[in-house]
């Protein structure tokens with residue numbers, strides 16, 4: 641079902657119920673077969689994931705991206721592109737995390753890709769979700785490609801300053817990203833520190849592989865939790881994480 645133009649409202653309504661949400665990251669470059677994605681996506685949907693994020697950093701062709709979107713088409717939850725560059729665009733999606741890597745040393749990732757990508761996103765009638773992408777720690781592949789300046793995991797003040805800047809610039813989401821497959825996640829204490837100073841919708845992802853960790857981050861105030869690698873490596877664990885997050889009330 642097409643949710644074009646309604647994704648931000650859908651997210652706001654779900655967050656209004658004071659629930660923490662879960663988004664499943666599907667990396668087209670990591671999917672081994674159509675059958676595998678069909679099976680994984682059904683298990684994720686049945687477990688209660690709230691949206692699919694489709695994207696990756698390296699090696700994604702438009703045909704792989706659109707094959708994934710075709711398989712996800714019939715699920716009645718949003719399909720949101722998670723772009724590493726302006727090639728990750730397809731009208732088959734509903735929305736795009738229109739992200740600026742605020743702590744990048746390379747202006748291309750702060751405003752260059754966004755200027756180049758905006759007309760393409762408009763042409764593809766995708767709903768842009770304005771997002772401050774803030775990499776914490778080294779950020780894995782995304783941190784390397786995006787030339788992120790390191791925000792240490794325990795520097796809550798610095799992370800909070802970036803989130804405040806995002807809110808003051810009128811962005812709708814702030815994404816604290818530890819990096820896909822990161823050995824360390826964003827600390828729950830950083831999440832609560834950020835939520836104390838900003839009402840912006842907070843997305844947290846990177847290295848979340850256990851129910852306990854997911855619950856701590858959700859109850860510390862994360863509005864949306866993203867998991868990717870654990871879906872690829874252990875779908876049973878991934879569905880348990882989804883269920884645990886959906887039971888967790890994010891703080892007021």
Ligand SMILES: CC(C)=CCC/C(C)=C/CC/C(C)=C/CC/C(C)=C/COP(=O)(O)OP(=O)(O)O
Nearest residue numbers: 695696697724739741753757781782785786820
């Ligand atoms: C808004 C538009 C059109 C583009 C934004 C471009 C920006 C700002 C990119 C930020 C830098 C970057 C490389 C982000 C990657 C985000 C992403 C898709 C991460 C998850 O990818 P994975 O493929 O799971 O990472 P691994 O390859 O390490 O598993």
Ligand SMILES: O=P(O)(O)OC[C@@H](O)CO
Nearest residue numbers: 821845846847867868869
């Ligand atoms: O793949 P994982 O480690 O779950 O991270 C999810 C997302 O934050 C990656 O950009």
Ligand SMILES: [Mg+2]
Nearest residue numbers: 667820868869
């Ligand atoms: Mg990954």
